[in-house]
Amino acid sequence: MADKTKASGKLDELKKGPYPSFVKEIEAAAETNKMAHDLIGQLELSYDEKLCHWKHGGIVGVMGYGGGVIGRYSDVPEKFPNVSHFHTLRVNQPAAWFYKTDALRKICDMWEKRGSSVLNVHGSTGDIVLLGTTTPQLEPVFNELTSLGFDLGGSGSVLRTPSCCVGPARCEWAMYDTLKYAYEMTMRYQDELHRPYFPYKFKFKFAGCPNDCVASVARADMSFIGTWKDDIQIDQDKVRWYAEERKVDIEDVVVERCPTKCMAWDGKELFIDNRNCARCMHCINVLHLALKPGKDRGCTIMLGAKAPILEGAQLSSVLVPFMRMAPPYGEDEATAEDLPELIDNIWELWGEEGKNRERVGEFIQRIGMGNFLDAIGLEPQAEMVAHPRTNPYVFYDLGKDEEEEEDE
Amino acid sequence: MADMVPVEEIADAMFKMIKDAAGKKQYKSMDLQKAMKELYPGRVDKQLCKAAIKQLINSGRCIYTYFGGSYIELPHVEGAANPEQTET
Numbered sequence: 248m249a250d251k252t253k254a255s256g257k258l259d260e261l262k263k264g265p266y267p268s269f270v271k272e273i274e275a276a277a278e279t280n281k282m283a284h285d286l287i288g289q290l291e292l293s294y295d296e297k298l299c300h301w302k303h304g305g306i307v308g309v310m311g312y313g314g315g316v317i318g319r320y321s322d323v324p325e326k327f328p329n330v331s332h333f334h335t336l337r338v339n340q341p342a343a344w345f346y347k348t349d350a351l352r353k354i355c356d357m358w359e360k361r362g363s364s365v366l367n368v369h370g371s372t373g374d375i376v377l378l379g380t381t382t383p384q385l386e387p388v389f390n391e392l393t394s395l396g397f398d399l400g401g402s403g404s405v406l407r408t409p410s411c412c413v414g415p416a417r418c419e420w421a422m423y424d425t426l427k428y429a430y431e432m433t434m435r436y437q438d439e440l441h442r443p444y445f446p447y448k449f450k451f452k453f454a455g456c457p458n459d460c461v462a463s464v465a466r467a468d469m470s471f472i473g474t475w476k477d478d479i480q481i482d483q484d485k486v487r488w489y490a491e492e493r494k495v496d497i498e499d500v501v502v503e504r505c506p507t508k509c510m511a512w513d514g515k516e517l518f519i520d521n522r523n524c525a526r527c528m529h530c531i532n533v534l535h536l537a538l539k540p541g542k543d544r545g546c547t548i549m550l551g552a553k554a555p556i557l558e559g560a561q562l563s564s565v566l567v568p569f570m571r572m573a574p575p576y577g578e579d580e581a582t583a584e585d586l587p588e589l590i591d592n593i594w595e596l597w598g599e600e601g602k603n604r605e606r607v608g609e610f611i612q613r614i615g616m617g618n619f620l621d622a623i624g625l626e627p628q629a630e631m632v633a634h635p636r637t638n639p640y641v642f643y644d645l646g647k648d649e650e651e652e653e654d655e
Numbered sequence: 656m657a658d659m660v661p662v663e664e665i666a667d668a669m670f671k672m673i674k675d676a677a678g679k680k681q682y683k684s685m686d687l688q689k690a691m692k693e694l695y696p697g698r699v700d701k702q703l704c705k706a707a708i709k710q711l712i713n714s715g716r717c718i719y720t721y722f723g724g725s726y727i728e729l730p731h732v733e734g735a736a737n738p739e740q741t742e743t
Binding site for chain 2: 306314317402405442446447595603
């Protein structure tokens, strides 16, 4: 066993610089925790040999659960016996990550006693990630977490822990109540969250506006991104104030950077062709005291994003252009009341026909968007685009290409 | 409407599948559901299969495992587990 609590060699490089260092944090933990002590040793070995010494998989949860624990074992347990088991636990975070200090203190006290005392707040999944404990400690950790009011999050082929931006709790741009939907989806789909029934993972992320602070367009299988239907609200006096008092070059930093070129500035007034606005939020972000989103608000539902694991990364594309997320609901529009049926239809089809380890975005690519929409009972709409000014499902030049090929 | 198969019977049939395939093939929940639909045509549905799997897991007869994807298997001690740390 490596007898040291301080990192050396290559790990020293990770302690330099003005930023917080995870090596320094593990060193601090190693002074009182054997697991953290051996963690440094194994990490150093990995950096020296350029080899990962973790074996991943196997155990996945506590009694009755199929997710929430990521099994991890050392392949050099004779050298580092205290990390021979080093399982990770994902703890379902509250919507938008609001805690009382007391709650965090209790989790930390529990983890010092039952784990490595090292944790991520928060992991990229959104959960609190408790790093490193042994198999016999899993049930006691779970029992203590539930007594504190927490539950395990998702891992494996389940609905992953839904996450959301801070939404209306702290942000004026929230077009719908992201916290409410993250909470409601978490509670509604407890079975899907804890018991793997899917071909592979499935993620919901709720972003209150197109700034998409939870990066749902890149990471969530199903993204809910706040948007509006009507015109951007303009205070022309404030626009002129930006130009005159704040010396903002509106032509350069607003008009020219509009992705759809739907704006014009004559030095006195800002004009917006709202029919061609893609709701990217750039102008609103720059002139935030002068411009505000419209008042007719809801969200756009997008489907199919994923990071590159088995195949390449994908961004999500539009599935429902506008869904109203709060009453009063109109008769001829998609509303939040339609959500459960839409989600069930998607899961039913993908569950039955999806291949093992095939994300829903890859599934749609394989069977074709037209077939997918047909099977889940959605009418194709012109707004179902991958990004502004393109439509991936209509091939305008197909006939022309065929003619050219015949000529060749 | 055909008589639906009792959950216990579905759970037993699933358990036999998992036991017979142990060490050779791993099954996902959906594999088990599809097999049950073939075994009992028109007499099982998704909810019954989910209830049967829940019964298998909650009773401890089977466990969920993860090897790239999530599977349902017989309980076993992980080969990678250190016996000294496995004791409570």
